[in-house]
């Protein structure tokens with residue numbers, strides 16, 4: 280496929296700008312050489328981007344089982360609500376009294392998500408999950424500092440945590456203490472007991488963790504950390520497995536982030552926009568980023584929490600993501616939310632069971648919303664790696680699962696079907712997986728050569744990462 284710069288010819292245009300109706304201003308340093316823009320007609324431009332769009336695979340095209348990503352169907356009513364002119368055309372600098380409906384969306388979303396998580400307050404400023412982690416850690420830090428408890432410099436992170444957890448802790452100025460998980464995929468409680476002390480600021484727990492397991496010792500874990508004077512952070516990016524069923528607040532967690540762009544159905548990928556909403560218990564509320572929305576004098580007002588850590592983003596976060604999350608929650612309601620979680624878990628266990636006919640699971644079941652297979656033995660026996668299987672899936676029009684993650688599992692494939700996949704789809708996908716297993720034994724070369732039906736074949740992924748060519752230069 281040609282690049283847009285390689286199409287068209289000088290003189291071809293889209294449309295002309297309307298006549299200038301404001302006074303002309305001459306620049307002090309006008310550019311001397313013309314901008315190198317493509318010369319294409321409107322038809323050509325439309326066709327170019329349509330052709331590109333057709334090559335993109337999304338949840339509206341087919342199965343998209345990226346573990347730890349929750350690529351679930353985004354009900355179209357969410358988009359309708361986010362596109363309402365009162366939401367879509369509001370300006371962030373408008374006075375609060377002219378945007379009361381928008382402030383009510385924040386207040387309502389805060390109320391419902393606090394109920395779902397068992398928290399007392401929530402900010403929607405963070406733009407992504409990792410941004411939420413960073414914000415949550417700043418809350419923990421502000422809390423200890425406010426109490427003049429400044430010797431607490433360490434954050435404990437189990438090795439089954441999402442990779443962003445230790446990175447966020449370092450960004451927030453903490454030293455990370457890694458603790459191992461046991462053969463069952465849960466935190467090694469004795470290692471945790473040995474790791475806590477007067478220097479413990481807190482613990483970050485991803486639950487269900489990156490191997491798709493709900494930690495059976497969760498109450499014990501939060502108790503150990505609290506007794507040592509630390510606070511407990513819940514990475515709730517994958518709340519899809521537990522929403523409406525159990526509440527992190529009831530398990531002893533003091534602060535949590537949610538990925539509204541995973542669990543609460545805003546589509547994601549390609550860099551956003553997202554929302555890493557951060558909820559906290561009452562002890563941390565005074566430190567939340569400001570402004571927050573509060574009911575005052577019969578209306579909604581923007582107020583600064585007493586000891587606020589300040590802003591973590593311009594304005595109020597990605598507002599329409601919150602509109603979509605609120606629409607999703609209100610559409611599903613009190614019975615639909617836990618039902619979605621239970622179906623997500625059921626679907627994952629269904630696939631896990633069917634695939635374990637041939638594939639080795641990294642941890643024995645049952646799993647939560649996702650499961651991890653290890654292709655280590657298959658690789659030894661046939662030379663076929665997790666990467667080869669993933670490439671084979673592409674020829675069947677299936678987006679591969681998450682590969683080589685989590686790092687604690689070798690030759691990992693991590694599958695998350697989500698609740699929005701039907702049994703028929705999952706059966707088809709399982710058949711393809713099992714077919715590829717046979718192929719690995721009968722004709723491994725075919726898998727080494729895959730994919731053959733995609734617009735591009737195997738890419739030099741290391742080369743693309745190490746020497747990225749990000750700028751078009753004319754040949």
Ligand SMILES: *Cc1c(COP(=O)(O)O)cnc(C)c1O
Pocket residue numbers: 347348406407408409410441443485514516517538553555
């Ligand atoms: C996706 C994810 C994150 C990070 O969220 P981003 O929006 O990508 O920054 C953190 N933790 C877990 C468990 C996740 O799945």
